[in-house]
């Protein structure tokens with residue numbers, strides 16, 4: 083008994099001491115340490131008391147979930163009914179009603195592919211082919227015209243699939259382009275360097291909105307008369323070109339963090355420029371810039387909502403259209419909260435994933 | 446280790462590095478001033494000299510990590526010019542070990558070693574890894590193959606760096622102060638590896654102030670100061686009877 087007691091003491095002595103804190107102690111230490119903090123805590127609690135109960139009452143207790151617009155107007159709570167009643171238009175826009183399963187399946191496929199890609203063990207040679215195959219099937223599903231699927235003109239695309247498409251295609255295309263621009267900016271060749279600097283600084287000097295407008299005006303100039311470039315492709319190109327410039331600057335920061343010794347070691351082994359960059363420099367540089375890159379991708383994702391200005395119906399615009407219909411007019415808080423939730427889920431998953439990736443790659 | 450026996454395998458008169466009238470400037474700084482040097486296959490040369498005298502710059506010119514502005518450098522018969530293909534060809538044949546190891550931190554030890562052979566020499570992956578394991582065993586760290594460089598001590602990292610160069614089966618090895626970033630107790634383990642290499646007849650140019658190493662391994666010792674080769678002699682003569690005042694001063698400083 084005494085023997086084992088002694089052993090325990092010795093064992094505990096080896097471990098770092100665990101500091102146990104009670105609830106009261108925690109409150110004292112974190113909320114009421116000092117006069118100023120105490121006042122702050124009390125004010126905050128008061129504000130929360132003023133805001134939370136009424137909000138909860140509106141959102142949950144008095145709310146209606148599956149009713150008509152008239153019933154909503156009679157009640158005093160939130161009218162969540164606006165969402166189930168219009169969900170198909172919010173999600174798919176003007177896509178033909180009876181074909182909604184197609185964008186739906188395409189979206190599920192995209193989410194499936196993204197989940198599959200989360201596991202880094204899947205990042206092997208066939209990974210690229212899986213993505214290409216997946217994206218082609220999604221494209222065929224959206225566009226139709228093959229395998230007996232009714233063709234759907236891209237003017238009718240809209241809603242969440244459009245938002246997801248613009249952002250994910252945008253990211254996948256912008257990232258490599260941004261890396262190339264960053265490498266070009268550090269190139270020894272003056273011409274390449276100048277072009278890259280000009281490009282990056284020009285694009286960063288204008289807002290995305292103006293780029294979207296310009297794409298409508300400029301694209302036709304580059305193509306022979308009679309050839310019209312689809313609106314979605316124009317928007318997509320503008321988003322890619324815009325995001326790439328920001329990615330380039332972030333990647334450049336990562337490249338600067340790689341020491342000269344790494345370049346010299348790679349060179350002294352006889353690696354050529356491409357090998358040196360691909361095998362030694364970029365893997366290290368890109369790892370460093372995961373957090374800021376994801377920041378850019380997240381803002382690019384949110385910026386896709388700007389395509390409304392060239393009359394594309396992304397998920398925000400479809401929601402606004404619902405709100406413009408006479409019967410559902412006035413229920414904007416509910417509708418916007420729903421759209422915000424969609425954006426939040428997407429952005430939060432991205433930043434969450436980036437944190438995990440960062441941890442996994444830490445060596 | 447027996448110094449005399451190492452030296453007995455005399456180098457043949459077969460030139461592998463030829464440097465004629467080499468000059469190099471960094472801006473206005475004249476870093477190399479009319480360097481002439483011939484290295485034969487199997488030669489082992491130790492370069493010493495005060496800080497900033499241009500030792501590193503000289504050996505870095507040999508694999509074109511630094512570009513020279515005047516003079517001529519021939520390595521294994523190929524002249525170093527702006528020609529990228531030639532530069533890469535020479536770099537394949539010239540291994541380099543740096544003061545700060547410069548291992549690739551994102552790769553495992555084994556990957557560090559196999560990288561060059563796979564991508565430059567186009568050796569199949571399996572074969573490259575076998576070679577890598579062979580050299581890791583030679584430098585006595587085979588059991589660390591799966592680790593990353595950050596997990597190794599300085600001495601171990603430097604031995605990995607040597608093994609990484611050896612995996613390319615180079616004809617020449619350049620060492621730029623390979624032990625000066627190491628804690629004293631790790632210097633010997635690295636020098637032992639280098640002595641082994643010397644015994645196998647590798648052509649080596651070593652920038653180092655390790656006088657014991659120079660005495661037992663080098664055929665020639667070069668003393669550099671202000672971008673010039675001030676004195677060149679056998680280790681015996683160099684340490685026992687230095688000719689120039691600057692050499693004498695330098696030796697008196699490092700030997701105390």
Ligand SMILES: Nc1ncnc2c1ncn2[C@@H]1O[C@H](COP(=O)(O)OP(=O)(O)OP(=O)(O)O)[C@@H](O)[C@H]1O
Pocket residue numbers: 471474476494495496497498499500501502503
């Ligand atoms: N990239 C560079 N740009 C400008 N000056 C340089 C550069 N590299 C070296 N120098 C200068 O050239 C001179 C010679 O440098 P070098 O590194 O060859 O000297 P060293 O003999 O190797 O000295 P140490 O013993 O300190 O390593 C020094 O004065 C150094 O400051």
Ligand SMILES: [Mg+2]
Pocket residue numbers: 500501502621622
């Ligand atoms: Mg040096």
